[in-house]
Ligand SMILES: [Zn+2]
């Protein structure tokens with residue numbers, strides 16, 4: 001209900017009135033003009049499993065070589081830095097759900113550009129929010145992205161298969177070592193959802209990839225539930241310090 005209430009207004013505003021690019025402030029039909037989208041999301045070499053930026057010619061980062069992660073392939077639009085940090089904060093924390101329409105095509109393009117070593121996924125799943133967080137925010141930003149990317153890529157999307165029954169401590173508040181432990185048992189595939197996961201090539205969709213603990217935990221849960229493979233598509237990847 002709440003989602004239906006939030007969306008029509010910004011959509012109308014974007015569709016009917018001239019608007020400004022969020023970044024360069026030039027008049028643009030889009031919230032992010034094509035020039036800025038290209039300039040701030042250059043195509044660079046990234047780790048195929050975790051999307052960490054790498055020197056050209058290298059395809060897997062040292063951490064993923066040492067300990068191969070459960071997710072098969074990763075795609076991201078850009079590093080988590082200007083202007084994406086501000087755009088994503090507006091999208092996620094300040095109620096600007098309409099930014100999903102500007103951001104989703106970039107993620108659709110980045111995911112399609114990933115090296116075609118594997119067939120594309122046949123199911124997109126958003127990283128879920130807990131029911132409490134969803135009520136508080138009014139929408140799951142990952143689902144707003146996932147359903148639009150799904151439409152653009154011609155892939156099915158479901159928000160009801162992977163769930164997060166209880167809230168855990170904010171990942172950002174925890175030291176790196178505690179983040180994975182914090183998430184253990186945070187995500188579940190309900191028994192009634194297993195048939196829809198079984199044998200499917202799944203891609204998880206999220207806004208930001210920080211340590212990768214969330215993606216890793218979700219991917220492990222989905223593989224245990226019978227997914228054939230799990231990819232991870234995120235808007236922005238935090239560069240390593
Ligand atoms: Zn611009």
Ligand SMILES: [Zn+2]
Pocket residue numbers: 047048049050051052060061062063064065
């Ligand atoms: Zn990696």
